[in-house]
Amino acid sequence: MILEPECIGCLFTQMLKAFKIVKPDVSRDLVISAQKKLMKFLLDSNINEIAAPIVGKFLYRLVAETINVEDPYxxxxxxxxxxxxxxxxxxxxxxxxxxxxxxxxxxxxxxxxxxxxxxxxxxxxxxxxxxxxxxxxxxxxxxxxxxxxxxxxxxxxxxxxxxxxxxxxxxxxxxxxxxxxxxxxxxxxxxxxxxxxxxxxxxxxxxxxxxxxxxxxxxxxxxxxxxxxxxxxxxxxxxxxxxxxxxxxxxxxxxxxxxxxxxxxxxxxxxxxxxxxxxxxxxxxxxxxxxxxxxxxxxxxxxx
Amino acid sequence: MILEPECIGCLFTQMLKAFKIVKPDVSRDLVISAQKKLMKFLLDSNINEIAAPIVGKFLYRLVAETINVEDPYxxxxxxxxxxxxxxxxxxxxxxxxxxxxxxxxxxxxxxxxxxxxxxxxxxxxxxxxxxxxxxxxxxxxxxxxxxxxxxxxxxxxxxxxxxxxxxxxxxxxxxxxxxxxxxxxxxxxxxxxxxxxxxxxxxxxxxxxxxxxxxxxxxxxxxxxxxxxxxxxxxxxxxxxxxxxxxxxxxxxxxxxxxxxxxxxxxxxxxxxxxxxxxxxxxxxxxxxxxxxxxxxxxxxxxx
The missing domain is CATH 3.40.50.10880 (Uncharacterised protein PF01937, DUF89, domain 3)
Incomplete structure (x- = not known):
């Protein structure tokens, strides 16, 4: 199934939650910059073809890269x-x-x-x-x-x-x-x-x-x-x-x-x-x- | 105060909630297209200077325009x-x-x-x-x-x-x-x-x-x-x-x-x-x- 409107807010909430779990003291700037990258990814993707877990892969990779840890979880x-x-x-x-x-x-x-x-x-x-x-x-x-x-x-x-x-x-x-x-x-x-x-x-x-x-x-x-x-x-x-x-x-x-x-x-x-x-x-x-x-x-x- | 990371997911959730209150049968395409416009607005704005209610104004105007009602609430x-x-x-x-x-x-x-x-x-x-x-x-x-x-x-x-x-x-x-x-x-x-x-x-x-x-x-x-x-x-x-x-x-x-x-x-x-x-x-x-x-x-x- 493709991404539904419910998924959009949830993806950003997931990203923030991931940061808080892995690096509770992460700075506002780092999170905002990752959130903007997620917006760009969504705008560049065909939202009518992409499933939420595919975005999830990108999102969690982004969190890992932002804090520079290979397997943060x-x-x-x-x-x-x-x-x-x-x-x-x-x-x-x-x-x-x-x-x-x-x-x-x-x-x-x-x-x-x-x-x-x-x-x-x-x-x-x-x-x-x-x-x-x-x-x-x-x-x-x-x-x-x-x-x-x-x-x-x-x-x-x-x-x-x-x-x-x-x-x-x-x-x-x-x-x-x-x-x-x-x-x-x-x-x-x-x-x-x-x-x-x-x-x-x-x-x-x-x-x-x-x-x-x-x-x-x-x-x-x-x-x-x-x-x-x-x-x-x-x-x-x-x-x-x-x-x-x-x-x-x-x-x-x-x-x-x-x-x-x-x-x-x-x-x-x-x-x-x-x-x-x-x-x-x-x-x-x-x-x-x-x-x-x-x-x-x-x-x-x-x-x- | 400026927009904080917590606000991003919340803004998208608010938008969806607004659609559901005003027009429960709104189509996926209309919501997704409004969500994308909100992403573009956030990417084009200086997130280090903008307060969440200013984004809120844009967001709720967008909902009103999408369903073509002047005062939807x-x-x-x-x-x-x-x-x-x-x-x-x-x-x-x-x-x-x-x-x-x-x-x-x-x-x-x-x-x-x-x-x-x-x-x-x-x-x-x-x-x-x-x-x-x-x-x-x-x-x-x-x-x-x-x-x-x-x-x-x-x-x-x-x-x-x-x-x-x-x-x-x-x-x-x-x-x-x-x-x-x-x-x-x-x-x-x-x-x-x-x-x-x-x-x-x-x-x-x-x-x-x-x-x-x-x-x-x-x-x-x-x-x-x-x-x-x-x-x-x-x-x-x-x-x-x-x-x-x-x-x-x-x-x-x-x-x-x-x-x-x-x-x-x-x-x-x-x-x-x-x-x-x-x-x-x-x-x-x-x-x-x-x-x-x-x-x-x-x-x-x-x-x-």
Missing amino acids: RKQKKEYNNLALAYYDDTKKIVKNADDPLFEAIAASAIGNTIDFAAQHEIDLINDLKNFTPQNFSINHYDDFRKELNKLAKLEGTLLILGDNTGEIVFDKLLVETIKEIYPNLEIVYAVRSAPVINDSTMEDAEEIGLAKIVKVIESCPVPGIDLKSATEEFKKYFYDENGFILSKGQGNFETLHNPDQPSNHELPDKNIYYLLKAKCNLMERIFNCAKGDLIFKQSSLTP | RKQKKEYNNLALAYYDDTKKIVKNADDPLFEAIAASAIGNTIDFAAQHEIDLINDLKNFTPQNFSINHYDDFRKELNKLAKLEGTLLILGDNTGEIVFDKLLVETIKEIYPNLEIVYAVRSAPVINDSTMEDAEEIGLAKIVKVIESCPVPGIDLKSATEEFKKYFYDENGFILSKGQGNFETLHNPDQPSNHELPDKNIYYLLKAKCNLMERIFNCAKGDLIFKQSSLTP
């Missing part, structure tokens, strides 16, 4: 992973003891999407985990997901998971473990970003939290979403492989893949995509007709 | 006046029965500043009025204000009040009445905007709610703040008159007059200014070291 990313790891054992127990461990693992993975400092919301992971009920999903295509997974296991196809943020990746690991336990022969491939961008997970994170030990981890692209133009060949192979389907985590991946009304800037594969995310902004409220904070589990071709 | 302004008028009698009783009616009227006038759709907050006037305590003022120079008013009454000077929003103006009327009752010989002059801009009060509102009957009302400038370059001669006469002091309502007036760190784009008068407002955004939190929603009653030359 490394410290926060480690903190988020550690925060999530501290909840891993308790969450695993909840999942194991649930009536339907797979559904519970899906819920934990969606709630894990809370951990995202680009969005206009506060982190409230503990409460979210404790108070979760299936009604928190305002769109829930779990039954279709489960059926498709059953079919896929028989066909020896591949489930491609598009990862999103650090911290969240720990709960994705629990989801992967849960799927593997139920479908031991299913091939699962997990995609991380191919370069540091915001607090998104990279290969370093997948190795750090032990995900790379239990599943094949590949690199997608250096964008906080999916941009086929800058994606690796390995990613494109799995992305376009028709024997399987995709589980896409988070808002950035959704924003770059969901494209109902306008010509796409890349060809979508001929297979289903399941979007699993927490609605974090006004735009998601409008698109999903839900409230901020709601969980979404939507199959691309199904209407809610 | 007329309907909302009438609603805000009527909303406030519905609380007028009850508020007047509270003020009359208070231990210090002047302080109570000041509080009501500050709480009236809640009514402002440019700001990032929700209107919660009723609760604010019912739950008010003096502790809601995080800066409170009322004692100095009172002393200065006593002195002014003896000197036959002029109190110039800089009005702000519609709705709010009803509680300003109550404040004016209260001051007149205590200081019957004091000259009070109330300034409204000289042209429609956002939901700010104009002469039409002052007449509609009966303020113009009890006090001299003059027109300041066509800006949601004070811009001496476009101000009327009559306003400048009262603004620079040294025999008196100023009570400035709201954030827009504050933002254009408060200027501690950088060269001012206009000469301030040689008299005190009392700022009475509700802190409505992150920037005010930073400047006043307060929380959003706090009331501020600050004399310009005093530190909190």
Whole structure:
């Protein structure tokens, strides 16, 4: 989907927030100069073709360059992973003891999407985990997901998971473990970003939290979403492989893949995509007709 | 004060909010095209000299032009006046029965500043009025204000009040009445905007709610703040008159007059200014070291 009017103010707010997280004493002049560069970038871009995460890539690169640090969010990313790891054992127990461990693992993975400092919301992971009920999903295509997974296991196809943020990746690991336990022969491939961008997970994170030990981890692209133009060949192979389907985590991946009304800037594969995310902004409220904070589990071709 | 980094994202958010209030079905293309014009305006302006309300004037004019309506907020302004008028009698009783009616009227006038759709907050006037305590003022120079008013009454000077929003103006009327009752010989002059801009009060509102009957009302400038370059001669006469002091309502007036760190784009008068407002955004939190929603009653030359 292309940039919507809601995204413009949000992008400038995100930029300021990023500066405040990484360098709280940053000067007015440096921020204003970066804000002006973002305005020039937006004016020079075709706003009718560009997705918000593509602007996000430019924006977060600009923040990094302005303060002259290669991966400015490394410290926060480690903190988020550690925060999530501290909840891993308790969450695993909840999942194991649930009536339907797979559904519970899906819920934990969606709630894990809370951990995202680009969005206009506060982190409230503990409460979210404790108070979760299936009604928190305002769109829930779990039954279709489960059926498709059953079919896929028989066909020896591949489930491609598009990862999103650090911290969240720990709960994705629990989801992967849960799927593997139920479908031991299913091939699962997990995609991380191919370069540091915001607090998104990279290969370093997948190795750090032990995900790379239990599943094949590949690199997608250096964008906080999916941009086929800058994606690796390995990613494109799995992305376009028709024997399987995709589980896409988070808002950035959704924003770059969901494209109902306008010509796409890349060809979508001929297979289903399941979007699993927490609605974090006004735009998601409008698109999903839900409230901020709601969980979404939507199959691309199904209407809610 | 000049535009701060916090203002940039807020200005784009304000613009979108204005479109949604006035024309909820406005198209993406129209909004995006206005957003781009705002970017160009900011890039062409000297951001080191421009105050946010000056950009606000451009922004709200742009909204009006985009949807081709001269005073797009007329309907909302009438609603805000009527909303406030519905609380007028009850508020007047509270003020009359208070231990210090002047302080109570000041509080009501500050709480009236809640009514402002440019700001990032929700209107919660009723609760604010019912739950008010003096502790809601995080800066409170009322004692100095009172002393200065006593002195002014003896000197036959002029109190110039800089009005702000519609709705709010009803509680300003109550404040004016209260001051007149205590200081019957004091000259009070109330300034409204000289042209429609956002939901700010104009002469039409002052007449509609009966303020113009009890006090001299003059027109300041066509800006949601004070811009001496476009101000009327009559306003400048009262603004620079040294025999008196100023009570400035709201954030827009504050933002254009408060200027501690950088060269001012206009000469301030040689008299005190009392700022009475509700802190409505992150920037005010930073400047006043307060929380959003706090009331501020600050004399310009005093530190909190």
